[in-house]
Amino acid sequence: MSYKSNQPNKSYMSKLWKVTIFLLLLAALVIWLSVFSTSDNLKIISCNVGQGDSTLIINKSIEILIDGGPDNTVIDCLSKHIPFWDRTIEMVILTHPQSDHYTGLIAVTERYKVGKILANSLNAGSQTYELLKNRVLTRGVDVVNPVRGLRVMYNMIHIDILHPSKEFLAENLLHNYLTMGQFDNSSGVLGAYTTNLDPNEFSIVASLSFGSFKFLFTGDAGSELLDSLATTLSENGINSINYIKIPHHGSRNSISEK
Numbered sequence: 107m108s109y110k111s112n113q114p115n116k117s118y119m120s121k122l123w124k125v126t127i128f129l130l131l132l133a134a135l136v137i138w139l140s141v142f143s144t145s146d147n148l149k150i151i152s153c154n155v156g157q158g159d160s161t162l163i164i165n166k167s168i169e170i171l172i173d174g175g176p177d178n179t180v181i182d183c184l185s186k187h188i189p190f191w192d193r194t195i196e197m198v199i200l201t202h203p204q205s206d207h208y209t210g211l212i213a214v215t216e217r218y219k220v221g222k223i224l225a226n227s228l229n230a231g232s233q234t235y236e237l238l239k240n241r242v243l244t245r246g247v248d249v250v251n252p253v254r255g256l257r258v259m260y261n262m263i264h265i266d267i268l269h270p271s272k273e274f275l276a277e278n279l280l281h282n283y284l285t286m287g288q289f290d291n292s293s294g295v296l297g298a299y300t301t302n303l304d305p306n307e308f309s310i311v312a313s314l315s316f317g318s319f320k321f322l323f324t325g326d327a328g329s330e331l332l333d334s335l336a337t338t339l340s341e342n343g344i345n346s347i348n349y350i351k352i353p354h355h356g357s358r359n360s361i362s363e364k
Contacts, residue, residue, distance in 0.1 A: 148263070148316040150349060153183035158206035161323065161351060162187055165316070168260045172199045172323055172351075174210030181213050196260060198223045198247075201325030202309045203230035203297070208238055215241045222248045224258070226270065228279065228308050229297035239296045249294030252310060262316055268335050269311040269327065278303050304328075311335060313347075321349040 146166065153160040155175025162183060163170040169188055174180050184195075195218045200208050208230070214220065215238070223242060229235070242249060250256075254271040257264060279299035301308070309325025311332070324332060 148319060149187075150321060151183065151187055153180055155179045155183070155210060158210070159201070159325075159351075160210060163263070163314070164188075165261050165263055167192065168263065169195045170197045170199065170260065170263070170265075171195055171211075171214065173201055173207040173325075174198070174212075174214055176206040176209050178210060178213040180210035181217060184214070184218070193217070194219045194221065196221045197258070199310060199312075199323075200225035201311075201323070202226065202305050203228055203235055204305055204326070205230070205232065205234060207325070209234055212238050212241055215245055215247065220245065220247045222250060223296075224250050224252045224310065225296055226275070226308050226310060227251045227295050227298045228305060229300055230305075231300070235297060242296060249296055251294050252312075264315040265312050266315070267310065267312045269331060270308055275308075278307075307331070319349075320347050321351075322347045323351040 149162075149164040151162040151164070153162055153175065155177070156179060158175035158177075159173040160175040160180045160183065161172040163172070164187065169192070171180075171184070188195075195214065198211060198214065198220050200211060200223060203225070211223075212234070220242075252258075252267040253275065254267055254269060256267040258267075259265070278301055280301055306326040306328060309327040311322070311324050311327050314321040314323065327335075
C-alpha cells in the first residue's frame with residue numbers, strides 16, 4: 107500500500123523561496139537607487155491642470171508646490187513625478203486665494219503631509235476655501251503669511267519674497283470677524299482679512315534661485331506691479347531671469363514688453 111503526501115515538494119518550495127528572496131532584493135535595490143541616486147539638478151514641472159496654475163519644483167527629496175489648480179488633476183501630476191513612498195511635500199505656496207489656484211490643494215493636503223504653506227491672509231469668501239482652511243488647520247500645517255524681504259531656503263533653493271510688502275497689506279487689507287484692530291502679520295493665518303481690491307493684486311511674487319539659475323513666479327500679478335518689480339530687481343543687480351511664470355495662464359496681455 108502506498109501513501110501520497112499532501113506536503114509540497116521540497117524542491118518546489120526551495121525554488122519558491124529563492125524567487126521570493128530575489129524579488130525582495132530586487133525591490134530593495136530599486137528603492138535604494140531611487141533614493142540615493144536622486145539628481146542634484148533642479149526640476150521645474152508645469153502641471154497640466156487645465157484653466158489654472160500649478161508648478162512643482164523638485165530638488166533631491168525636496169518638493170515645493172506652487173498653487174494647486176482648479177480641481178484634483180494636480181494629483182496626477184504629483185503621482186507621476188513624486189515617488190510613491192514619498193508622502194511629504196515640504197512647502198506649498200498659494201499665490202492668491204482664487205479657485206483656479208487653490209481648489210486642488212484640498213486634495214493635496216488629503217493625500218500628502220504638507221510641512222508648510224505660504225499664503226497671504228486674504229479670504230476668498232467661498233465654501234471651497236473654507237474647506238481648505240479647515241483641512242490646513244486639522245492637518246497641523248504651518249501657515250506663513252509672507253511679506254517682502256522673507257527668504258525661505260531648502261538645500262540650494264533660495265526663495266525671496268518680492269510682493270506683497272507689509273505696507274501694502276496694512277493699507278489694503280480690511281479686518282473681518284476673525285481679527286481685531288489693525289493689520290497684524292505676526293502669526294500665520296488663512297482667510298482673516300477682506301479687501302476692496304482685486305485679489306490678483308495680492309499675488310505672492312517671488313524669485314527662486316538655484317545657483318546661477320533664477321525663476322520668477324508671479325501668481326496673477328498685474329503688468330504694472332511686475333514692471334515695478336523688474337526695476338527693483340535691476341537695481342539689486344538681478345538683470346537676468348531664466349524662467350518666468352506668465353500670469354493668467356500665459357495670457358499675452360498679462361505682461362508688458364518691459
